[in-house]
Amino acid sequence: MKLTQLAYKTLRDTGSDAETSSHALLLQAGFIHQLGAGIYSYLPLALKAIKNIESIIRYEMDKTGAQEILMPHIQPQELWDLTGRTTAFGDNLFTLKDRRQRGLVLAPTHEESVTTISKSIIQSYKDLPFTLYQIQTKFRDEARPRAGLIRVREFSMKDAYSFSANEDSLDEIYESMAIAYKNIYQKCEIPVLMAEADSGAIGGKDSHEFIYPTESGEDTVITCSNCQYTANVEKAIGILPAENHDTEAPQAEISTPGVTTIEEVCNFLNINANQTLKSLCYSADGQLVMVCIRGDLNINEVKLKHILNATELRAASTAEIEQEGLVLGSMSPLGISNINIIGDTSIVTKKNLTAGGNKPGTHIVNINYQRDFHVNQIADISTVTEMHLCNECNGKLEAVRGIEIGHIFKLGSFFSESLGLHFTDQDGKQQFPLMGCYGIGVGRLLAAVVESNHDDKGIIFPKNVSPYQVHLIALNANDETCYEKAHAIYDSLWDHGVTCLFDDRTDQSAGVKFRDSELFGIPLQVIVSPRNLNNDICEIKLRKTLVTYSVPLGETIDHIVNSI
Numbered sequence: 001m002k003l004t005q006l007a008y009k010t011l012r013d014t015g016s017d018a019e020t021s022s023h024a025l026l027l028q029a030g031f032i033h034q035l036g037a038g039i040y041s042y043l044p045l046a047l048k049a050i051k052n053i054e055s056i057i058r059y060e061m062d063k064t065g066a067q068e069i070l071m072p073h074i075q076p077q078e079l080w081d082l083t084g085r086t087t088a089f090g091d092n093l094f095t096l097k098d099r100r101q102r103g104l105v106l107a108p109t110h111e112e113s114v115t116t117i118s119k120s121i122i123q124s125y126k127d128l129p130f131t132l133y134q135i136q137t138k139f140r141d142e143a144r145p146r147a148g149l150i151r152v153r154e155f156s157m158k159d160a161y162s163f164s165a166n167e168d169s170l171d172e173i174y175e176s177m178a179i180a181y182k183n184i185y186q187k188c189e190i191p192v193l194m195a196e197a198d199s200g201a202i203g204g205k206d207s208h209e210f211i212y213p214t215e216s217g218e219d220t221v222i223t224c225s226n227c228q229y230t231a232n233v234e235k236a237i238g239i240l241p242a243e244n245h246d247t248e249a250p251q252a253e254i255s256t257p258g259v260t261t262i263e264e265v266c267n268f269l270n271i272n273a274n275q276t277l278k279s280l281c282y283s284a285d286g287q288l289v290m291v292c293i294r295g296d297l298n299i300n301e302v303k304l305k306h307i308l309n310a311t312e313l314r315a316a317s318t319a320e321i322e323q324e325g326l327v328l329g330s331m332s333p334l335g336i337s338n339i340n341i342i343g344d345t346s347i348v349t350k351k352n353l354t355a356g357g358n359k360p361g362t363h364i365v366n367i368n369y370q371r372d373f374h375v376n377q378i379a380d381i382s383t384v385t386e387m388h389l390c391n392e393c394n395g396k397l398e399a400v401r402g403i404e405i406g407h408i409f410k411l412g413s414f415f416s417e418s419l420g421l422h423f424t425d426q427d428g429k430q431q432f433p434l435m436g437c438y439g440i441g442v443g444r445l446l447a448a449v450v451e452s453n454h455d456d457k458g459i460i461f462p463k464n465v466s467p468y469q470v471h472l473i474a475l476n477a478n479d480e481t482c483y484e485k486a487h488a489i490y491d492s493l494w495d496h497g498v499t500c501l502f503d504d505r506t507d508q509s510a511g512v513k514f515r516d517s518e519l520f521g522i523p524l525q526v527i528v529s530p531r532n533l534n535n536d537i538c539e540i541k542l543r544k545t546l547v548t549y550s551v552p553l554g555e556t557i558d559h560i561v562n563s564i
Helices: 023-029 044-064 077-083 083-091 109-118 166-188 262-269 303-307 319-325 415-418 442-450 481-497 508-520 530-534 553-563
Strands: 032-036 037-041 074-076 096-097 101-108 130-139 154-166 191-194 207-213 220-222 230-232 252-255 277-284 286-295 313-315 342-345 353-356 363-368 377-379 397-412 436-440 472-476 500-503 523-528 535-543 547-551
Touching: 023 032, 023 353, 023 442, 032 252, 037 044, 044 130, 044 166, 044 397, 044 442, 044 472, 074 077, 074 096, 074 535, 077 101, 077 109, 083 166, 083 442, 096 472, 096 523, 101 481, 109 130, 109 154, 109 415, 130 191, 154 166, 154 442, 166 207, 166 319, 166 397, 166 436, 191 230, 207 442, 262 363, 277 303, 277 319, 303 342, 303 377, 313 342, 363 472, 377 523, 415 436, 415 442, 472 481, 472 508, 481 500, 481 523, 481 553, 500 508, 535 553
Parallel strands: 286 342, 342 377, 472 500, 472 523
Antiparallel strands: 032 037, 074 101, 096 101, 130 154, 154 436, 191 207, 207 397, 220 230, 220 397, 252 363, 277 286, 277 313, 353 363, 397 436, 523 535, 535 547
8 A cells, every 4th residue: 555545645744632552642643533522433544454453363263163153234123122231221322113103223233133043943952062153243322432443333353152062162262352452463473361240130150351451451460479369340359458456445426517528537537447337328229238348448339239139229318218217428327227237347357436426416436346236247348448358368459550451261051041042952951042142342452452552653553553664665666766676575564475564655754644643553664765775785674672673675675475
């Protein structure tokens, strides 16, 4: 491709909307164009990189034995109603009606579709196992699209779905997918953390996210450097060091006028947050629940929802709390017996806590679990922090920010049962196939490649992802000899199967050409100039290291072919 024919426009300034390096660089290099909030067009250079990423993904998927299909963007809403996901997805789901007023869905994912397809394939255990995958456009009405390609409303995704007759088969496929994902990220030169994740209401026993560590990420994982334990913050469990060695002191009521928050209690009484007991109320499927936790910790609502086995969990309203006679800003489990109370494990790690007095302007100091109050259940419902120790080895935990660039999990039989997919086993009994789901956001992966591979000059593409293998630069394209020699190299490279972007512009300086080349990030730059031709050499520049060296002009093609 000649640069004079390429549809692109580089920018000097991307404006203030670019939240991440990848967002800024992809805009600046003319790779993407924003059409609306969370809606982007991939321009020629970006699309070539996307196609290379897709080739990497297809190779690794095919190697596992997965088979590629293509399912429709649009799905009957009745399928989503059967699985309950019309409600579960809520406002994130794009819905519409056809001319006959039948409900339709713009698919954010394809479990319903692939399960329906499999009903026409699976009859007996002999038809299992198999895995189907596709690379397809998805739609989600994100409330807050952000960071360029990281969180969008229309996106390309590779999603794979496996069907197995038993747990052993599902485990085998799951493991092969985990290996395939690691290979994909390695070829894209992206470091990843494989983190345990929450399976959600329909998940099976295993779920893992693949996280690219970066401060600009919107996800947090907890890791242990000692034993490599890694889990999403929603899933992570940890151990709080016991601090309950003090003697239990007598209770005392303290007047605390206008004091309603943990911070205000600490300032008023000159104590630390870990010396307080925090009580919150939730509505779990319409039932009020009080939750007690040490004041320096936060409730992990995912864990709490699982403990309560609740379909819907939300913070209780003021009216719901006051209806039970509780006092906002002064709640505690002291003397409460008519409400289900869940206590975090942290409340047993420290003695002589300060809690609300269950009346305005009052707190109680030196309260202790069991002596002064009881709960219906003690459970781990806290969000793990760096003050926790590793549950596996007692090592130090660290919180790491990152971008989720892949997710694999076991669906179990939820969709099989919901949509009536079954098979006859070896004993002639009807069984539901066990499913697995394996997703990678392709556009998000491009963003992660750029996040992981750039410098202050621009993108540094890995060779497997780069839109072209070589960026050929004619420094003085107005010079007829220089242009003709550069064009001959261009033609020869394509004849040798080397993809090449040729900067043949006659109206730009050498500085502009080098700046654009470094911005584009193609791994190998080949520089032709009148001075180089007079010396019978050609300059080669490595984008990653910016190292420049010369090769004899007559050996240029062979050198390039052997270098890529």
